[in-house]
Amino acid sequence: KAGVTQTPRYLIKTRGQQVTLSCSPISGHRSVSWYQQTPGQGLQFLFEYFSETQRNKGNFPGRFSGRQFSNSRSEMNVSTLELGDSALYLCASSSNPTRTYNEQFFGPGTRLTVL
Amino acid sequence: AQSVTQLDSQVPVFEEAPVELRCNYSSSVSVYLFWYVQYPNQGLQLLLKYLSGSTLVKGINGFEAEFNKSQTSFHLRKPSVHISDTAEYFCAVGQAGTALIFGKGTTLSVSS
Numbered sequence: 001k002a003g004v005t006q007t008p009r010y011l012i013k014t015r016g017q018q019v020t021l022s023c024s025p026i027s028g029h030r031s032v033s034w035y036q037q038t039p040g041q042g043l044q045f046l047f048e049y050f051s052e053t054q055r056n057k058g059n060f061p062g063r064f065s066g067r068q069f070s071n072s073r074s075e076m077n078v079s080t081l082e083l084g085d086s087a088l089y090l091c092a093s094s095s096n097p098t099r100t101y102n103e104q105f106f107g108p109g110t111r112l113t114v115l
Numbered sequence: 116a117q118s119v120t121q122l123d124s125q126v127p128v129f130e131e132a133p134v135e136l137r138c139n140y141s142s143s144v145s146v147y148l149f150w151y152v153q154y155p156n157q158g159l160q161l162l163l164k165y166l167s168g169s170t171l172v173k174g175i176n177g178f179e180a181e182f183n184k185s186q187t188s189f190h191l192r193k194p195s196v197h198i199s200d201t202a203e204y205f206c207a208v209g210q211a212g213t214a215l216i217f218g219k220g221t222t223l224s225v226s227s
Contacts, residue, residue, distance in 0.1 A: 043220075108158045
């Protein structure tokens with residue numbers, strides 16, 4: 001079974017631009033969560049989608065948004081990029097988070113650098 | 116609200132020595148506890164998890180952790196480390212239906 005895939009793996013953008021990151025979950029998984037990882041703040045939860053609906057949301061500004069498609073693939077978008085948005089963005093999938101805990105499987109991440 | 120504190124940001128050890136990575140958590144309700152490992156340029160991989168039952172949990176690569184409810188701790192241990200264990204380790208807490216809360220990580224550096 002293929003793991004979680006994220007594209008692209010690396011991105012360089014300039015301040016003010018916008019960016020879209022993509023995540024394909026493990027086949028059969030319906031939940032996708034996004035995390036931002038930085039050296040200073042560690043891993044912070046952005047949002048979670050389940051069956052195309054946002055179920056949970058972290059404490060990030062509205063510039064960060066996401067969506068999930070009917071095939072469970074998910075995208076996150078960051079508009080008006082700031083230098084502080086430079087980070088590793090990790091996607092994790094699980095089969096059914098509404099039941100007793102389901103293990104989250106992480107992708108390799110997208111490294112975003114904002115210049 | 117839940118929180119996780121990893122008490123050591125960096126832990127240097129020699130190969131074949133034992134190691135303990137410390138994790139304390141705060142929560143007003145029952146939670147699930149996890150340890151993840153991240154190798155350079157990779158995502159997170161689950162080492163082990165505590166959901167219920169026995170407080171001593173065994174994971175992959177020879178790691179184990181002990182859940183201590185009275186001390187709200189979930190320390191990770193390995194009796195003998197290898198160079199290949201060099202990585203960043205994250206402790207996390209969660210509940211069913213909610214996002215994981217991660218600690219800031221502990222960098223384990225194993226040298227010969």
